[in-house]
Amino acid sequence: MILTEAIERQPASRQTSSAKHASSQTMSTERSLHSLLDIEGVYGSFILAASGALTARDLPAVFDDHTLAEAGERIVRLWSVLSDNGAPEYTVIDFAEYSLFVRGLSARGDLTAGCLCVVIPPSVNLLALRLASKWVVRSIEQGPGALAASG
Amino acid sequence: MKELNSLATDSRNLPAGDASASLRPSPGFTAHLTGMSLTDLVRLQSLIEASGVFLVVSGESTGILHFAHGQLFHAETRELRGDAAAIEILAWPEGEFIRSERAAASSATVVSTLETLLSSALGMSRSTSPARSMAATGVRRKGEHGGEAPAHQDASAERTPSPARNLRAAATPGVAAVPAPRRSSKLPEGRTLASALVSPLGDLVEGQGPGAEALATYVAYLARLSEVIGQAMGAGETRALRARYTDSELAIQSHAAGHMFGCLITTDPH
Numbered sequence: 299m300i301l302t303e304a305i306e307r308q309p310a311s312r313q314t315s316s317a318k319h320a321s322s323q324t325m326s327t328e329r330s331l332h333s334l335l336d337i338e339g340v341y342g343s344f345i346l347a348a349s350g351a352l353t354a355r356d357l358p359a360v361f362d363d364h365t366l367a368e369a370g371e372r373i374v375r376l377w378s379v380l381s382d383n384g385a386p387e388y389t390v391i392d393f394a395e396y397s398l399f400v401r402g403l404s405a406r407g408d409l410t411a412g413c414l415c416v417v418i419p420p421s422v423n424l425l426a427l428r429l430a431s432k433w434v435v436r437s438i439e440q441g442p443g444a445l446a447a448s449g
Numbered sequence: 450m451k452e453l454n455s456l457a458t459d460s461r462n463l464p465a466g467d468a469s470a471s472l473r474p475s476p477g478f479t480a481h482l483t484g485m486s487l488t489d490l491v492r493l494q495s496l497i498e499a500s501g502v503f504l505v506v507s508g509e510s511t512g513i514l515h516f517a518h519g520q521l522f523h524a525e526t527r528e529l530r531g532d533a534a535a536i537e538i539l540a541w542p543e544g545e546f547i548r549s550e551r552a553a554a555s556s557a558t559v560v561s562t563l564e565t566l567l568s569s570a571l572g573m574s575r576s577t578s579p580a581r582s583m584a585a586t587g588v589r590r591k592g593e594h595g596g597e598a599p600a601h602q603d604a605s606a607e608r609t610p611s612p613a614r615n616l617r618a619a620a621t622p623g624v625a626a627v628p629a630p631r632r633s634s635k636l637p638e639g640r641t642l643a644s645a646l647v648s649p650l651g652d653l654v655e656g657q658g659p660g661a662e663a664l665a666t667y668v669a670y671l672a673r674l675s676e677v678i679g680q681a682m683g684a685g686e687t688r689a690l691r692a693r694y695t696d697s698e699l700a701i702q703s704h705a706a707g708h709m710f711g712c713l714i715t716t717d718p719h
Binding site: 361365366368369372373375376379380384386387388389390391392393394395396398 | 685691693
C-alpha cells in the first residue's frame with residue numbers, strides 16, 4: 299500500500315519539481331524582459347522559440363498571444379533569411395505605427411535558441427537598446443540564477 | 450499710381466537685411482508662382498537651358514536638383530543620390546521649388562534623361578492622393594496648403610483607432626499618448642557595396658555595384674516578409690528595415706507606390 303502510494307506520488311512530485319523549475323525559468327525570463335522597460339520608450343518585448351512559438355512575453359495586453367503567435371513564424375523566417383550569410387547582430391523593422399527590434403538568442407545569433415523581439419517607438423535610443431538586449435540575451439542564456447547573481 | 454507709390458515707400462522702409470535680400474542683383478524677373486506641378490517647373494529649367502541648384506521642399510522632405518545647361522545632372526535627398534533621388538523628388542505631389550545659392554555638384558550622379566525620370570516619377574505618384582502643386586519662389590514660406598486637406602484627413606484619423614496610440618497609452622499609463630517622433634531615415638554612413646531600387650513587382654529598376662540584381666531579389670523578399678509581419682501585428686505598412694552585421698549593414702527603405710530601395714553598406718565594426 300505504502301509502496302503503491304510512493305509509486306503514484308513519485309511522478310507527481312517530479313512533475314511538481316519540473317513545473318517549479320519551468321515556472322522559475324519563465325519568471326526569470328520575464329524579469330529579464332521587464333528590465334528592457336528601463337529604456338525610455340520601450341513598449342515591451344517577447345521571446346520566440348526557433349519554431350516561432352511564443353515562449354515568454356512582457357507586453358501590454360494590446361498584443362494578444364494569438365497575434366504574436368501569428369507573427370512569430372514570420373519573424374523567425376525573416377531572421378533566418380537575414381542570417382543566410384551569418385546572423386546579424388540585430389535588425390530593426392520600422393512600421394507605420396511602431397518598430398520591432400529583433401536579435402538572436404544564441405551566442406552566434408542564429409535561430410537555434412530563438413530570438414528576442416522588442417516593440418519600440420521610432421525615437422528609442424538604439425545604442426542603449428543594443429546594450430540592454432545583449433545583457434538580456436546573456437541573462438536568459440545563463441538561466442534563472444543569472445539575474446539574482448547580477449543583483 | 451497710388452499703389453505703386455505705396456509699394457515704393459514700403460520697399461524703402463524695409464529693414465536693411467530684407468532690403469538687401471530683396472534687391473540682390475539678379476538678372477531678369479523673380480517669379481512667385483503657385484499651382485504649377487514640379488514636372489512643369491523642372492521642364493521649364495530644361496527648356497530654358499538653365500544652370501543652377503534648386504531646393505525642393507515637400508512637407509518634411511527636402512531634395513536638391515542640380516542643372517547644367519538644362520540637364521539635370523545631380524539629385525540628392527537625405528537618403529538617396531542620383532536617379533533614385535531624382536525619381537523620389539519628382540514624385541512629390543506638392544511643395545516649394547526654391548533657387549539655391551549653393552555651389553553646383555562637382556560630379557554627375559544622374560544618368561537617365563529627364564523624360565525617363567519624369568515618367569518613372571509619374572508612375573510612382575499615380576497611386577498617391579490627387580495631384581497637387583508646387584509653389585516656385587525665391588523665399589521659403591511655411592506650407593500654404595496646410596489648411597485644406599487635413600480637415601478630412603483628421604476626420605478619418607479620428608474614425609480609425611490607431612493601435613500605436615493604444616499601445617503607447619497602455620505602455621505609459623497616466624502619460625498622454627502623444628504621437629511618437631519618426632526615427633531618422635538617414636542611411637548609415639559607409640561605403641556602399643551595392644544598391645537596388647526595386648519595383649513593387651520585385652523588378653530591379655536601378656542598381657549599382659556588383660550583385661545589385663541579387664540584392665534586388667533579397668530586398669523584394671525581405672520587404673514582402675516585413676509587410677506580412679506588420680499586417681499580422683497590426684503595425685501598419687513597413688517603412689524601413691535595417692540589419693546590422695559585424696562589418697556591414699543592410700538598409701531597406703520604402704518609397705512611393707510600393708518601390709523599395711535597398712543598399713548594403715560597409716560600416717565601422719565599432
